[in-house]
Structure formats: C-alpha cells, structure tokens
Amino acid sequence: MGWQGGPVAGKEASSFVAGWLFWTIVFAVLVGPCIYGIWKITAEDTFSLLRVGTGIVTAAFASGVVSWAVNSVVQRHMKKKRIAERKKAKKRKRS
Numbered sequence: 806m807g808w809q810g811g812p813v814a815g816k817e818a819s820s821f822v823a824g825w826l827f828w829t830i831v832f833a834v835l836v837g838p839c840i841y842g843i844w845k846i847t848a849e850d851t852f853s854l855l856r857v858g859t860g861i862v863t864a865a866f867a868s869g870v871v872s873w874a875v876n877s878v879v880q881r882h883m884k885k886k887r888i889a890e891r892k893k894a895k896k897r898k899r900s
Contacts, residue, residue: 832868839864
C-alpha cells in the first residue's frame with residue numbers, strides 16, 4: 806500500500822512544496838545555458854556527447870539547488886504566517 810496523502814514528518818499534506826514539476830520547469834530552462842557553458846569551457850577536441858551529458862548533469866544539479874532554495878524560502882514564509890495566526894488566535898481567546 807502506497808502513500809495515502811496524509812501528514813509526512815509532521816507536515817500537513819496541503820502545505821506548498823515546489824516538487825518535481827517545478828524542478829522539471831527549472832531544468833528545461835537551465836539545460837540550454839548549461840550545455841552552452843560547458844561547450845565553451847571544454848577543449849575543442851572533447852567528445853560532443855560528453856559535453857552534452859555534462860551540461861545535462863549540471864542543469865539537473867542546478868535545478869535541485871534552485872528547487873531547494875525556493876522550498877526553503879516558501880516554507881519559512883508559511884511558518885512565519887502560521888505562527889502569526891496562532892498568536893492572533895491566542896490574543897482573541899484572552900480577550
């Protein structure tokens with residue numbers, strides 16, 4: 806039986822996650838510039854397939870870093886928002 810969509814590691818399933826779709830979009834944007842950059846920094850006699858492969862791997866790694874950074878920023882923002890809402894709710898209960 807697979808994952809049912811419940812809470813994972815204390816997080817609600819409804820929380821925002823920049824997942825595989827976001828990673829794929831960033832990868833598609835970065836793959837061209839990464840291949841071009843690798844093409845420019847390698848020697849002229851380097852195999853073309855090696856250059857393309859290295860560019861693809863570089864784009865995949867860079868996409869992972871961007872996805873991680875976006876997730877971190879968004880999750881931190883949502884956490885601050887939840888804390889502010891809790892404080893507001895506590896103030897209403899006291900009044």
